[in-house]
Amino acid sequence: MPLAGSSAGVIVNNKIMVASLFRAVPAERFDEAKNIFLRIRDEWRVPLEVVNDGDVTALAGAMSLKANGLLGLAMGSSQAAVFSLPKVA
Secondary structure, three states, rough: OOOOEEEEEEEEEEEEEOOHHHOOOHHHHHHHOOOOOHHHHHHOOOOOOEEEEEHHHHHHHHHHOOOOEEEEEEEEEEEEEEEOOOOOO
16 A cells, blocks of 8 residues: 655655754764655555645645645644646646
């Protein structure tokens, strides 16, 4: 069964590049934290895709409202905002 998730921070290719969630992690151990979603994927042997929570908010809003050109705001342990662009011809 595939897994999908969202997290606060900058996430690129399922790797956490910057996140306030890990501010207490020492710099020399950040690579372990950075790759946590890749480790979950490999250890659980499941397809996994993780994106920023603001991206998920904008996508969910666009899908539920059947609209484009909206701003998704996620406010949890951190804050994220993503603008869903209007359809371009």
